[in-house]
Amino acid sequence: MSLLRILLFFVREAYVNLRRSWRVSLLAVFTITTSLFVGGLFLLLSENLARLLEEWRSQAKVIVYLSAPPSADQRNDLLQKLERASWVEGVREVSAERAQQRFAEIFPSLADLTLEWSEAPLPESLEVSLAPASSGDDGLPAWLAELRRHPAVELVDDDRDWLRQLELLVGVFRGVGLTLGALLLAAATLTIASVIRLTAYLYRDEIAVLRLIGATEFYIRGPFYAEGLVQGATGGLAALAGLYAAYRLIRPQSDAALLGTVLVGDFLPMAQLLFLLVLGAAAGLLGAILSVRREAGVL
């Protein structure tokens, strides 16, 4: 028997099964949709956060605030130290005046405040850009610690410190999403298993006839596998449609709100959409396998 003919038979029988018990099938599809939607939403948010983190990481700098005023020797020594380091991509000097100017640009309402001070209110600094590959370098923390001890240095502010904390937060967020999604998916799989068990029960007489005439187990169980697969894939498709609708709903408002920009900047890439779809189908198939395995006592 050609594989295509077998598959067609399975799909046709699965369609009949689904039509016969459409209410419970709808429940199964709904549970899988919910679980994949929740999992997908966490994935969407964490993907956007991760993308944003990556962007921020590429722009991350180490700001070295100089003690005022450093001697010429100290200053040269510091600059040489920075230039020698392999992970330093560039050093930009920011004078006290330039710092004050920037402050005025960023916070115009507070600009007058700095004018009232007799001395330069903001210290001179060096903005150190790091090479992209440097973040994983083990020597970097030790080098930064040494930098902090340099007599010309007042303070070293490493952007990557708070990025690391944010990274941790994204990790926790993703973990919670994955756990929740997995739990819901397990529940959906069990729901599909129950629905298919019910269908198999409805068809127990026909199954007995099939066995009697010499149908193989694969032939008997195939339509149920197809049914689980169809339910799972339908749930997956519905979840993707729901996710896209949610994305489109939040997206127009996100331009105005930082949170929106952060959370739904981009939709999920095609590979992840396919992954969710395959996950739904696989959960459906697993539910079917669980329900019609010999030990379940249904068939």
Added chain:
Amino acid sequence: MIQFLNVSKTYEECRVALDRVTFELGRGEFGFLTGPSGAGKTTLLRLIYREALPDSGQVLIRGRNVGALPLSKVPFLRRRIGVVFQDCRLIDRKTVFENVGYLPRVLGIGLRDRRRLAYQALRQVGLAHRMRSFPPELSRGEQQRVAIARALINEPEILLADEPTGNLDPELSREVFRVFRQINATGTTVLAATHSPALITEFGGRVLVLDRGRLVGDQRLVGRHGPDYLQLVQEEPRRVARRGGP
């Protein structure tokens, strides 16, 4: 073709269904299996098509121990055995053609050939014109004949029938057995369980009598002109009782 060697079968509730049954039914033989209700007729048939396994002894089909067959091989055994039941076991939501053509479909035979095979099988039982009907639209006798056609479609070597005329009137019962006789004439071994002495005496053949799981009679009748079957089935249990019973 079918051999039972000291076959015993006891169900969980300690009811002895078969007790050391030994017989052989040759290729092309026409056999009746008879005896009172609960004598073990259905169990004996179920052992042949591997719906049940013996507790001891061996059931051989063409010399092969059916009980030793791995589960994966059971469907292939069943494709060589046609089974007809009292309750027909047709699928109501499928047409007569679909019911009869189920096995060819399982075997991957294309629609055109399936239709041809189903037509031939249904013509054998005189129902070729009901291909498109659904089982509930047919009379009990017609349903039984559809079940026979389904059992015949793969030209089985063995045809088993478990009280196939239990729900039919005498005329329809005779019709069913006439079909069985025709099938037997083509070389198929037929073993039919029945309560009806009239059918046995009318159609004749090998008569196996079971009583409380034991084979208490094994005779050959030649249709209406053979030994009086009524006497046989009435006397056998009595004779056994006189001997001390099984």
